[in-house]
Amino acid sequence: MAVVNWLWWIPALPLLGSVIAACLHAWTLAARKRAPEASANDTDRAARLAWPVASLAVGLAFVLSVVAWSALSDLPPEARVLESSTWNWIDGGSISFGISMLVDPLSSIMLLVICGVGALIHIYAGGYMADDPGKARFFAYLNLFVAMMLQLVLSSNLLGLFIGWEGVGLCSYLLIGFWYEKHGTSQAGQKAFVVNRIGDACFLIGSFCLIDLFGTLDMSDIGAGVADLLQSGEHNFQISLAALLLFGGACGKSAQLPLFVWLPDAMAGPTPVSALIHAATMVTSGVYLVVRLNPLFAAAPGVLFFMGLVAAATAFIAGSAAVAQRDLKGVLAYSTVSQLGYMFLGLSAGAWSAAIFHLVTHAFFKALLFLAAGSVIHGVHGNQDMHKMGGLRKHMPRTAATFIAGAAALSGLPLLAGFFSKDEILTLTFARGGGHMGLWLVGLGVAALTAFYSWRMVGLVFFGPARFDEQKQKPHESPTSMVLPLMILAFLAVVGGALNLPAVWPFEGSAGVLHHWLAPVTRLGDEILFHGLAPHLTSRTEYILLAIGAGLALIYSHKGFHAYKHGLERDEQFQNQRPLLQGTLRDAWGIDGAYTRWIVQPIKLLAFCVSVMVDKLLIDAAVNGAARGARALGERAKRMGDGSVAQTGLWMGAAAVLLALVWMAGGGL
Amino acid sequence: MNLILLTFLPLAGAVLLLLTPAGSVKVQRTIALVTTSAVAVLGVMLFGNFDGISATAQYLSEAPWFQLAGKEQPIDVWFRLGVDGISILLVSLTAILMPLVVLSAQVHIDKRVKEFFFWLLLMETGMLGVFLALDLILFYFFWELSLIPLYFILGIWGGERRLYATMKFFLYTVAGSLLMMLGVIWLTYQTGESDVRALMTLASGIEPTVQLWIFASFAIGFAIKVPVLPFHTWLADAHTEAPTSGSVVLAGVLLKMGTYGLLRFGVGMFPAAALEAAPLFMGLGAVGICYGAFLAMAQTDIKRLVACSSVSHLGFVVMGIFALTEAGLVGSVLQMVNHGLSTGLLFLLVGMIYERRHTRELSQYGGIARVMPLFAFFFVVSVLASMGLPGLNGFVGEYLILLGSFQASPLWATVGVSGIVFGAVYLLMATRKLLFGALTVEANENLKDLDFRETFILVPLVGLCLWIGVAPNSFIHKTSGSIDAVMLRIETARDMRTTSSAFNAPPDAPATVAASHHEQP
Numbered sequence A: 001m002a003v004v005n006w007l008w009w010i011p012a013l014p015l016l017g018s019v020i021a022a023c024l025h026a027w028t029l030a031a032r033k034r035a036p037e038a039s040a041n042d043t044d045r046a047a048r049l050a051w052p053v054a055s056l057a058v059g060l061a062f063v064l065s066v067v068a069w070s071a072l073s074d075l076p077p078e079a080r081v082l083e084s085s086t087w088n089w090i091d092g093g094s095i096s097f098g099i100s101m102l103v104d105p106l107s108s109i110m111l112l113v114i115c116g117v118g119a120l121i122h123i124y125a126g127g128y129m130a131d132d133p134g135k136a137r138f139f140a141y142l143n144l145f146v147a148m149m150l151q152l153v154l155s156s157n158l159l160g161l162f163i164g165w166e167g168v169g170l171c172s173y174l175l176i177g178f179w180y181e182k183h184g185t186s187q188a189g190q191k192a193f194v195v196n197r198i199g200d201a202c203f204l205i206g207s208f209c210l211i212d213l214f215g216t217l218d219m220s221d222i223g224a225g226v227a228d229l230l231q232s233g234e235h236n237f238q239i240s241l242a243a244l245l246l247f248g249g250a251c252g253k254s255a256q257l258p259l260f261v262w263l264p265d266a267m268a269g270p271t272p273v274s275a276l277i278h279a280a281t282m283v284t285s286g287v288y289l290v291v292r293l294n295p296l297f298a299a300a301p302g303v304l305f306f307m308g309l310v311a312a313a314t315a316f317i318a319g320s321a322a323v324a325q326r327d328l329k330g331v332l333a334y335s336t337v338s339q340l341g342y343m344f345l346g347l348s349a350g351a352w353s354a355a356i357f358h359l360v361t362h363a364f365f366k367a368l369l370f371l372a373a374g375s376v377i378h379g380v381h382g383n384q385d386m387h388k389m390g391g392l393r394k395h396m397p398r399t400a401a402t403f404i405a406g407a408a409a410l411s412g413l414p415l416l417a418g419f420f421s422k423d424e425i426l427t428l429t430f431a432r433g434g435g436h437m438g439l440w441l442v443g444l445g446v447a448a449l450t451a452f453y454s455w456r457m458v459g460l461v462f463f464g465p466a467r468f469d470e471q472k473q474k475p476h477e478s479p480t481s482m483v484l485p486l487m488i489l490a491f492l493a494v495v496g497g498a499l500n501l502p503a504v505w506p507f508e509g510s511a512g513v514l515h516h517w518l519a520p521v522t523r524l525g526d527e528i529l530f531h532g533l534a535p536h537l538t539s540r541t542e543y544i545l546l547a548i549g550a551g552l553a554l555i556y557s558h559k560g561f562h563a564y565k566h567g568l569e570r571d572e573q574f575q576n577q578r579p580l581l582q583g584t585l586r587d588a589w590g591i592d593g594a595y596t597r598w599i600v601q602p603i604k605l606l607a608f609c610v611s612v613m614v615d616k617l618l619i620d621a622a623v624n625g626a627a628r629g630a631r632a633l634g635e636r637a638k639r640m641g642d643g644s645v646a647q648t649g650l651w652m653g654a655a656a657v658l659l660a661l662v663w664m665a666g667g668g669l
Numbered sequence B: 001m002n003l004i005l006l007t008f009l010p011l012a013g014a015v016l017l018l019l020t021p022a023g024s025v026k027v028q029r030t031i032a033l034v035t036t037s038a039v040a041v042l043g044v045m046l047f048g049n050f051d052g053i054s055a056t057a058q059y060l061s062e063a064p065w066f067q068l069a070g071k072e073q074p075i076d077v078w079f080r081l082g083v084d085g086i087s088i089l090l091v092s093l094t095a096i097l098m099p100l101v102v103l104s105a106q107v108h109i110d111k112r113v114k115e116f117f118f119w120l121l122l123m124e125t126g127m128l129g130v131f132l133a134l135d136l137i138l139f140y141f142f143w144e145l146s147l148i149p150l151y152f153i154l155g156i157w158g159g160e161r162r163l164y165a166t167m168k169f170f171l172y173t174v175a176g177s178l179l180m181m182l183g184v185i186w187l188t189y190q191t192g193e194s195d196v197r198a199l200m201t202l203a204s205g206i207e208p209t210v211q212l213w214i215f216a217s218f219a220i221g222f223a224i225k226v227p228v229l230p231f232h233t234w235l236a237d238a239h240t241e242a243p244t245s246g247s248v249v250l251a252g253v254l255l256k257m258g259t260y261g262l263l264r265f266g267v268g269m270f271p272a273a274a275l276e277a278a279p280l281f282m283g284l285g286a287v288g289i290c291y292g293a294f295l296a297m298a299q300t301d302i303k304r305l306v307a308c309s310s311v312s313h314l315g316f317v318v319m320g321i322f323a324l325t326e327a328g329l330v331g332s333v334l335q336m337v338n339h340g341l342s343t344g345l346l347f348l349l350v351g352m353i354y355e356r357r358h359t360r361e362l363s364q365y366g367g368i369a370r371v372m373p374l375f376a377f378f379f380v381v382s383v384l385a386s387m388g389l390p391g392l393n394g395f396v397g398e399y400l401i402l403l404g405s406f407q408a409s410p411l412w413a414t415v416g417v418s419g420i421v422f423g424a425v426y427l428l429m430a431t432r433k434l435l436f437g438a439l440t441v442e443a444n445e446n447l448k449d450l451d452f453r454e455t456f457i458l459v460p461l462v463g464l465c466l467w468i469g470v471a472p473n474s475f476i477h478k479t480s481g482s483i484d485a486v487m488l489r490i491e492t493a494r495d496m497r498t499t500s501s502a503f504n505a506p507p508d509a510p511a512t513v514a515a516s517h518h519e520q521p
Helices: A009-034 A045-073 A105-128 A135-154 A158-176 A185-214 A219-232 A236-253 A262-268 A271-280 A282-292 A294-298 A301-323 A328-348 A352-379 A397-411 A417-432 A436-462 A480-500 A513-530 A539-564 A569-577 A579-586 A588-638 A643-668 B003-019 B025-049 B088-108 B113-132 B136-157 B162-191 B196-205 B208-225 B233-241 B244-268 B271-297 B302-323 B326-357 B373-387 B393-408 B410-435 B452-470 B473-502 B509-515
Strands: A087-092 A095-099 B058-068 B075-083
Touching: A009 A045, A009 A135, A045 A105, A045 A135, A087 A158, A087 B326, A087 B393, A087 B473, A095 A158, A105 A135, A105 A271, A105 A282, A105 A352, A105 A480, A105 A513, A135 A158, A135 A271, A135 A282, A158 A185, A158 A219, A158 A236, A158 A262, A158 A271, A158 A282, A185 A219, A185 A236, A185 A262, A185 B393, A185 B410, A219 A294, A219 A513, A236 A282, A236 A294, A236 A301, A262 A271, A262 A328, A271 A282, A271 A328, A271 A352, A282 A294, A282 A328, A282 A352, A282 A513, A294 A301, A294 A513, A301 A328, A301 A436, A301 A579, A301 A588, A328 A352, A328 A417, A328 A436, A352 A397, A352 A417, A352 A480, A352 A513, A397 A417, A397 A436, A397 A480, A397 A539, A417 A436, A417 A480, A417 A539, A436 A539, A480 A513, A539 A569, A569 A579, A579 A588, A588 B162, A588 B233, A588 B271, B003 B025, B003 B058, B003 B075, B003 B088, B003 B113, B025 B088, B025 B113, B058 B136, B075 B113, B075 B136, B088 B113, B088 B244, B088 B326, B088 B452, B088 B473, B113 B136, B113 B244, B136 B162, B136 B196, B136 B244, B162 B196, B162 B208, B162 B233, B196 B208, B196 B473, B208 B244, B208 B271, B233 B244, B233 B302, B244 B271, B244 B302, B244 B326, B244 B473, B271 B302, B271 B393, B271 B410, B271 B473, B302 B326, B302 B393, B302 B410, B326 B373, B326 B393, B326 B452, B326 B473, B373 B393, B373 B410, B373 B452, B393 B410, B393 B452
Parallel strands: none
Antiparallel strands: A087 A095, B058 B075
């Protein structure tokens, strides 16, 4: 059977898994209700099936993704598109919206990452959630998430993409608030949803602009349409506006300024969720969107530069905030925001494939770091405060080893995955020249910060003296089902750089594999942005840039590790000597607080004003006044006869007067 | 398919109810349930057999009724029922909703049961008549018939402040009805015709200024019913005080009479006047979206919150209608049904929790997802439908409305889009305060989850939400013929206006009116 005919199955499998898991959950609840006294062992039998079912669904989707990828690679590069038939979803008269699945080099990479990393995280979550009474519900949500994420990357048009876009947002909401009885989780979920909705509103308006310009939301048609419009030289403003609005949508999902504030709070969810949704997949969908629409963004260079400014500022603010966090997951959350900033920095320089490269490697090492952090948290019974950890490498050596591999990759130590991907973004930003030189410098600074906080984490968690009661807590290594995914991800985080080695790599033909793979997708954007003259650097410059990157990573990794491998002195010193700076960094420059103060509170006040002042005191008072007036008139009329008749007469009289007035006014005009 | 049977079956049931002895509550419930279920079956069959491509009224049943004195010759008033693409969805919605409403009334209506069902059935005849009437006088007759029962339902079975709410509802409604009656009389008198189909062409022959005035009297009358800002303050009080079943009918069907009227008699009959008024109404709709959302945000009473959300949601419908674009109209017709389903669901759910705890204060809840997981599931799904999540019904309507509005006025569409953010705020806030967090109030510890009857009420509605969200075309295609016809009239009016202003027409009244308003795109 031709590949296109079963593309549907890729998102359908996890969707099916989700429905089955939901049924298992309902079954479990019913069993508990029937026998309230029975032990969880008896009642939760069905719930325990959810893990294998959900993992299998994602695993099968991964197999199909591999088949799709290999089918694609058998085709000549320019013909690498598989598109399923279109199902007519909304028929709005002159415009209709269909849904179809499209696999091209870009979406095939996304498929492999989502299903691959997703499957590993599902396997891991089986151990992590083993004792949770709601595990079937958890896997129902998690599988639904994977289905929606796959819908997002497979859709050939923007509205189909938006189904996935909102769907992953919903799952994110449900999973952040998964432990809904715990304080703060549902607030965090709500915040994530609402902040994302701001981005979604921009996305919607952007889609209207595109319909206005091109009469379609089909993404390949939009690309071709942009090229045509540019030749005619018209509509530059509308193109830029649409690009800007869609970037606004991307800012919401991918946690960029000014909408990044939800992501640190989102850590309230279970750690596998943070790994899958808030590190590896969902938060990268903004990056995917920009690459997918690269001709549109390439046609709006002003928007691209603005994107660079936003990205650099986000990377810096989040990177500096990560340095001052005590919460292990907090560091990783800010680090994720910061790394997403890198991806957008690359995009702003037109380095589409470099951004995807970093997306992939980041998925490996950040999922690894989150899962390893989850293993740590699991091992120390729910503690997330690094100040109360220390010396854990003795208790959980395998987790420690994999975490260190992830941290090394994140900090960009030479030859690891993060080194190559980050370097490519920085090199291409440098090569873009002009204003991007400034952005490149910021990028370098953030690289130093990244190395520093990565090794600070390693030092605080795994080295130094134990800052907790070892007798009482008894930290333990996690079960194999949790450690095995860690090892696989650690392997990928170490060798992932091979996907896209730099051009100066000494072995013939091994460089830029991913870049060449993505070339058919990014060709149009490159043509529009660079007019066929992509910025080129000499080998010497490239070597120098590589050396700078490697040097910074080594120096600051060493500094971070050295400062924290013995204990908390440096943090205490920092807090005592620079309390203001420490507080500012810890609160991510006070942005979230400012939003509460200047946006949330005023909106609450406005809501109060609307409901009390305008509605009650103005409109309602007028209505009640009119009613009283009418009643008073009625009372007066009552004296002349029977009350009800009088009132009817009054109404009729009023109607007649009104009629006459209107008639006269109508005639008079 | 006989529309007379469909319309008057509830009335027959109501008469039958009167014959039952006072104490036999069970028999009375059965009569109400059987009647409404039979109507529902007829409604679904009507939906299935209806031909959406055709623009003409189908299943016509007509008979001469009486004569009115006219300007030149007497006006023949006909008893004429028919269904077209604009009414089909609302007729089916009404038919499907009513048996569920009867089922929901089982617990909270415990006094004067016979009377309650009598009014409810009478109201169903009225509502179906409003959507099916193809004679202007008959339409007005049904309009009033559908409103009177609600006074009683509100005034007898309502909450503590029911008299205030009833009075307010009465005053607003009477004001609206009077304006509408004015329009009806004026239009009939002007044209010497009361057949709605004939009026569609005859009305555009009336002198433009007069058209504008008749349009205004209709539009304001319907706007009060919708309600459009600033005529909305009756709604929250009426909803809060009404019994659950009353709220569901009010939100699900009665408010739609307003938007239906705006579409058929406002825009459909007076496209030229609608073009003049469009910026105003789009603006009121868009502002209403945000205004209603802010109102809802400030509420602590969960039922009042849902009521205020109606103001916001109906703002979308009004904006979509007056965008006067195809996407806007399709979206609005669909959104009328969507609002009926999702808000109906929310009112039902709020009623179910109220029956258990007898309080609607959000602060009295929190964390009940643990004790009532099934309730939590249905509540979250309804909230998501209401929020317009893709895959559920609300999204399709809202997206088309916003798209259509953007084509007419990017500014108002942008204001409207911001409503989806505010909508998320109050709906998620209510969800959180009701379902999530720690269960702190002791009285909630032993709440019973939904029973079979309650689940049975909710499932069909949730199923419809999902169906419309996933395969909206099966509903959209039922409306396409009629909407094309309305669009054709709008386009004709638009063309006439551009030509009359483009050629700098001689200074007679219509041309000046048209020319002075040509800022409308």
